Amino acid sequence: MERQTRLTWEAYGEHHLRRGTPLTEVDRFTWGPTANGPGDDILGDLSGLRVLDIGCGPARHAAHLARIYGAHVDAVDASRSQIERARARYPDVPGLRLLHADAVDHLGTAAPYDMIYGLSTFHFLDPHRLLPALATALKPGGRLFFTVLHTNSAGDGPTSTVTPRPETLRLAGGEDLTVHMWVLTPELWEDLLVQYGLRVRSVTVLDAPEEHNHASYRLFQVHRPARITARPRTTRPPAAHAAVGVGAVLLGPRGLLLGRHRLGTRELPGGTVEPDESLQEAVVRELAEETGLYADPADVRLLGMLLDRVGDVVRVTFGALVTRWRGEPADQPDESVGDWRWWPLDALPPDLFECSAQILTAWRPDLPLDHAPARFTPVTDPHTTPRA
Numbered sequence: 001m002e003r004q005t006r007l008t009w010e011a012y013g014e015h016h017l018r019r020g021t022p023l024t025e026v027d028r029f030t031w032g033p034t035a036n037g038p039g040d041d042i043l044g045d046l047s048g049l050r051v052l053d054i055g056c057g058p059a060r061h062a063a064h065l066a067r068i069y070g071a072h073v074d075a076v077d078a079s080r081s082q083i084e085r086a087r088a089r090y091p092d093v094p095g096l097r098l099l100h101a102d103a104v105d106h107l108g109t110a111a112p113y114d115m116i117y118g119l120s121t122f123h124f125l126d127p128h129r130l131l132p133a134l135a136t137a138l139k140p141g142g143r144l145f146f147t148v149l150h151t152n153s154a155g156d157g158p159t160s161t162v163t164p165r166p167e168t169l170r171l172a173g174g175e176d177l178t179v180h181m182w183v184l185t186p187e188l189w190e191d192l193l194v195q196y197g198l199r200v201r202s203v204t205v206l207d208a209p210e211e212h213n214h215a216s217y218r219l220f221q222v223h224r225p226a227r228i229t230a231r232p233r234t235t236r237p238p239a240a241h242a243a244v245g246v247g248a249v250l251l252g253p254r255g256l257l258l259g260r261h262r263l264g265t266r267e268l269p270g271g272t273v274e275p276d277e278s279l280q281e282a283v284v285r286e287l288a289e290e291t292g293l294y295a296d297p298a299d300v301r302l303l304g305m306l307l308d309r310v311g312d313v314v315r316v317t318f319g320a321l322v323t324r325w326r327g328e329p330a331d332q333p334d335e336s337v338g339d340w341r342w343w344p345l346d347a348l349p350p351d352l353f354e355c356s357a358q359i360l361t362a363w364r365p366d367l368p369l370d371h372a373p374a375r376f377t378p379v380t381d382p383h384t385t386p387r388a
Contacts, residue, residue, distance in 0.1 A: 011177060014081045023089045026060045031119065031147050032206025032217040042221065043145065046071040049114035052137070054103045054146075055121025059086035059096070066095035074099060074113075076106050107133035112347065114139055118146040120217065123181045127162060127189075131196040132264060135224060135350045140368070144198065144222040147206065149183050155214040158185045162192070186218050195264055197350025198222050227368040228350050228357070244273045245317045246282045247359040249303070250293075250325060254342035257329060258349065258356070259290065262336050266349045268356040269293075269337075270317075283320045290337055291329040299324040306358050308374035317374075319359035 028039040046069040053062040056075035065071045076099040077083050083100040090096055099106060103125065116138060122130060138144060151157045152167060159165070164180040184192075190200045204219040247270035250257040258266040271286040273279060280297035287293050303319040329340035343349060345367065352360075357371040362378075 010079045010081055023058050023060060026064050029061060031219045033208040033215050037206050038204060038219065052113045052116045054116065054118040056086065057082050059090055059098055061119060063090045063093050063096055066093050071095060076101050076103055078102050104129050104133045107137040110137060112139040113137055113142060115143045120147050122146045123148040123183060124179065127182055127192050128264065131192055132351055135196045135198050138224040140224055141226040142224045147217045147219045148189065149181060150218045151214050151216040153213050153215045158183045160185050160188055189220065193222055197228065198224055224350055227370045228348055228352060243316060246270050246273060246279055246286060247317060247319050247356055248283045248287055249319065249321045249359065249363050252342060255344040256342065257340060258343055259337040260339040261353065265351050265353040267337055267353040268359060279318050283322065287322065290332060290335050291340055292332055293325045293327045293329055295322050295325040302379045303363055304376055304378035306362060306374040306376050308372060317355055319362050321363065
């Protein structure tokens with residue numbers, strides 16, 4: 001559906017290129033269908049900051065921020081024709097960089113931003129694809145601003161499920177184009193943002209001023225906490241044989257190994273201890289099953305035992321440091337965790353699983369991780385020779 005929408009916006013840009021539609025300058029931000037809402041003032045001081053405009057179109061707002069506020073603005077759009085319009089209008093604005101790219105792909109490779117914004121563009125992208133990439137691309141303490149459709153001009157309101165629906169894009173001249181949009185309730189947007197490690201500061205209602213126009217938007221002001229918060233564990237009790245788990249820390253030249261669970265959180269390799277296997281053997285087995293990496297039990301150093309309580313359930317997890325391994329991490333068939341990536345310790349993602357965050361804190365207490373407390377009992381380092 002995103003591909004179809006990209007093609008639609010390509011056709012939209014081509015339409016305006018053919019018509020030679022003039023691009024009027026903007027002297028302030030208009031976040032929604034009315035001009036009396038918030039403007040540039042909510043953005044704060046942007047001088048010298050790295051800013052990203054997602055779905056920039058002809059980049060009028062991005063050029064405004066670069067010229068007036070001295071921001072370094074990357075303006076990205078998946079439509080080649082829209083970027084072509086922008087480059088023709090703004091060939092040499094200092095601080096402005098125009099990029100033809102998929103927004104999520106760009107977020108995955110760009111250096112972190114101080115601020116990211118989107119003017120009525122986020123609802124064209126699958127939130128489960130966009131939001132984790134946004135959370136990772138924002139610096140700790142970074143800010144996010146975006147508007148999304150709440151009710152269209154016909155009065156069709158939002159849904160409480162993460163499903164897209166078709167909407168009509170009308171062109172001058174009478175032609176209609178169809179796009180797909182995720183028109184979600186504000187409560188669902190906030191739940192999704194929190195799930196991926198972001199926090200909502202405010203939501204502003206932006207209604208169309210015309211009496212018979214039902215169009216309404218919501219402006220979200222969001223931030224990434226300076227510290228990394230963790231997703232709590234489920235209160236559902238584990239199976240009897242799965243009361244003890246292990247989590248493995250692998251730190252290589254490219255950083256710390258983390259995968260993405262199908263629920264959306266980032267996790268260390270690990271899992272439950274099977275009957276008749278040692279803790280080190282459980283680490284080696286889970287590592288191979290989830291990542292395709294191979295290690296020897298002798299190269300697994302137990303860090304200690306974490307004991308916490310989730311509801312009425314006592315959870316026991318052993319953290320371990322894997323000092324040597326073979327291979328490259330890769331997604332494995334039928335596993336619930338994949339998308340294995342190496343993360344620098346000073347740029348960990350904000351959507352960590354609570355158990356993984358507890359293990360990382362036990363290993364490196366200096367990491368800026370917030371999570372439910374757990375009682376940690378260190379174990380003797382098996383690679384340390386006892387003193388005589």
